[in-house]
Amino acid sequence: MHMVSLLSEPWMPVRCRDGSRMWIAPDRLSDPDLLAFDADRPDFNGALAQFAVGLLQSSTPMNSETAWGKWFAEPPPANVLSEWFAPLAPAFELDAEGARFMQDFSLTAEEGVSNEIGTLLIETPGENALKNNSDHFIKRGRISAMCPHCAATALLTLQINAPAGGVGNRTGLRGGGPLTTLVVSMSIDGPTRSLWHDLWLNVRDRRGFLGLCGDAGKSALYFRFPWMNDMSAIQKTGGETTPVQVHPDQVFWAMPRRIRLDFDTVCSGExxxxxxxxxxxxxxxxxxxxxxxxxxxxxxPFSPYYETKEEWLPLHPQPGGFGYRHWLGWVFGQSTGKKKQRRASVVEHALAHRRGELRLWAFGYDMDNMKPRCWYEATMPLYGLADCDEDAQQWVESQVEIWLAGADLAAFYLRSAVKDAWFGADARGDFSAIDAAFWNVTESAFYMQLQEVIDLTRQGLEGDMLQVRQRWHQVLMKTVASLFDEVFVGAGQVERQKPQRVALAYQQLNRNMRGPKMRQALHLPSSVTDKPRSSKKVTQMAAI
Known part of the structure; x- marks a missing residue:
């Protein structure tokens, strides 16, 4: 039987510079012709990226920013990567007799329950869905056989994202369906940028990484890769696993689920x-x-965190997707108001020690306990923020904080006006489509002025920020008026509306958008000359 080693087997699907697709072993990650992972599922691509960064971080002997820069400018050849990975080889056997990658060390068929291979996939209907015949959108029985390569990726993806799944089915180290943010190159289609650069941007010096979390003195292989020994070597029955019990590397290789692939009943096919x-x-x-x-x-290192009364917890994707409203918290963190967030340490380190135009790659499952509602994924530009010193970055942060405060207020005013126009002030229900439309329409304007401000900062110039905020105010006013008039209220059938209520709601929206709270949020001078102007459409409707 062919033995599968994930360090020598070509199991990782990638997209090449010429548009073709191939499968590689990890020692080819530095190949300049590779642009990105190219799995058949987006969650697989996210898991493969985390695997690759985790493998590099767990194996690299690099211990200085100078060494990091050397390998970024001239990626290490395959033989060097093989030397780095060689000491870890026992931990990456997929079908060995004893320890197997991401699989329980001692689990037997008699102890466990047999499951169809398709249930490794997070969206596969569970027992209740099958019993209640509620698998309407994602049907049962779609996946009945996987090759070892896809099974390894599915297993990895499940262990990283492990949602709540019934009694004793543990969630991942970051909870079920965590948000992941990685730093990647602004563009990788040029001749000097490749998959390697995107991965290496998220690897830091070994000494610095070991100081983040865990006990670096616990160097035995099973403290780093928990499948290398029986669970009881780390966690006693009914106990817990905390950072001080294991090596820092285990953040990449956590194993909340006890699983063992069945290689005794394999067959041939597709x-x-x-x-x-x-x-x-x-x-x-x-x-x-x-x-x-x-x-x-x-x-x-890949997760932004938020503060509760007791502790800091990793962020998770929520309904509504990703947008520029998340940019501030994920890039800088937030320390004002009720929202206290801390950016991922890879982002913090990149903005302090990397250079050039970068992007933030964010992805993850929006989970409702054990039910995946959606997979979200987005990239957000950082432009040349990494080229700015710490003071300049803080100045950019202060400007963006003002813009988002105004945008939050505008979204609230729009939502309130539409509710008042449709139903009156006491309406209840899901109005998320209003917010989603607002953030979507204003996104391009946000990033245009963000790039403008960062460019000024890189040149050592301040520019007229009052003018920028006034321009942003105009964008917000135009957007809420347009969405109210042309999308949510004015586009409806007149005979089904109450024109007077619509007119009053629109007039209040205008007053709010020009009022003191908005001007205070955007740090604009108070104005006594601005008066609300009713749109022609609403005035005509009120006259009916």
């Missing part, structure tokens, strides 16, 4: 995920509840 032929199609796995129970002050 993989239901990637469509490639395989002689080792896996149809099932053994699982048992009560895996590693991660608790305590974990600090995952």
């Amino acid at each position: 993989c239901d995920v990637c469509g490639r032929a395989s002689k080792q199609l896996i149809g099932q796995y053994i699982a048992k509840n009560y895996g590693f129970n991660y608790k305590g002050a974990w600090l995952h």
Whole structure:
């Protein structure tokens, strides 16, 4: 039987510079012709990126920014990466007799329950959905066989994102469906940028990483890769696993689920995920509840965190997707008002030590306990923010904070006006479509002025920020008026509306957008000359 080593097997799908697709082993990650991971599922691409960064961070001997810059400018050849990875080889066997990648060390078929291989995928209907015949949108039985490559990626993806799944089925180290933010190049289609650069931007010096979380003195392989020994070597029955019990590397390799792939009943055929032929199609796995129970002050380098009364917790995607309203918190963090957030440490380190135009790549599942509602993914520009010193970055942060305060207020005023026009002030329900439209329409203007301000900052110029804020005020006023008039209220059938209520709601929206609260939020001088102006459409409607 062919043995699968994830350090030598070509199991990672990638897109090449010429547009073709191929599968590589990790020692080819520095190939300049590779642009991105190219799996058949977006959550697989996110997991592969985390695997690659985690592998590089866990193996690199790089211990200075000078060494980091050397490998960024001249990526290490395959033989150098092989040397880095070699000491970790026992931890990356997928189908060995004993320790297996991301699989329980000692779980037997007699101890666990057999599951169809398709249930490794997070969106696969669970037992209740099958019993209640509620698998309307994602049907049962779609995936009945996976090649070892896709099974390894599915297993990795589940362990990273592990949602709540019944009694004793643990969530991931960052909870179920965490938000991940990585720093990537602004553009990778040029001859000097590749997949390697996107990955290496998120790797830091070994000494600095080891100081983030965990006990670097626990150097035994199973403290770094928990599948290398029985669970009891780290976590006693009914106990917990905290950072001080393990090596810092385990943040990348946490194993909340007890799973063991069944390689005894493989068959030949085509993989239901990637469509490639395989002689080792896996149809099932053994699982048992009560895996590693991660608790305590974990600090995952890929996650932004938010503060509760007791502790800092990793952020998770929420309904509504990603947009520029998240830019401030994910890039700088937030320390004012009720929202206290801390950016991911890879972002903090990149803005302090990297150079050039970068982007933020954010992705993750929006989970409702064990039910995935949506997979969200977006890239957000950082422009040349990394070229600015700390004071200049703080100045940019202060400007963006003002813009977002005004935008938040404008979204609230628009939502309130539409509710008043439709139903009156006491209406209840889901009005998220109003907010989504507002943030979507204003996004391009936000990024245009963000680039303008960062460019000025890089040149050592301040510019007229009052003029920028006044221009942003105009964007907000134009947007809310347009959405009210042309999308949500004015576009409706007149005979089904109450024109007087619509007119009053619109007039109040105008007053609010020009009023003292908005001007205070945007740090604009008070004005006594601005008077609300009714739109022609609303005036005509009021006259009916």
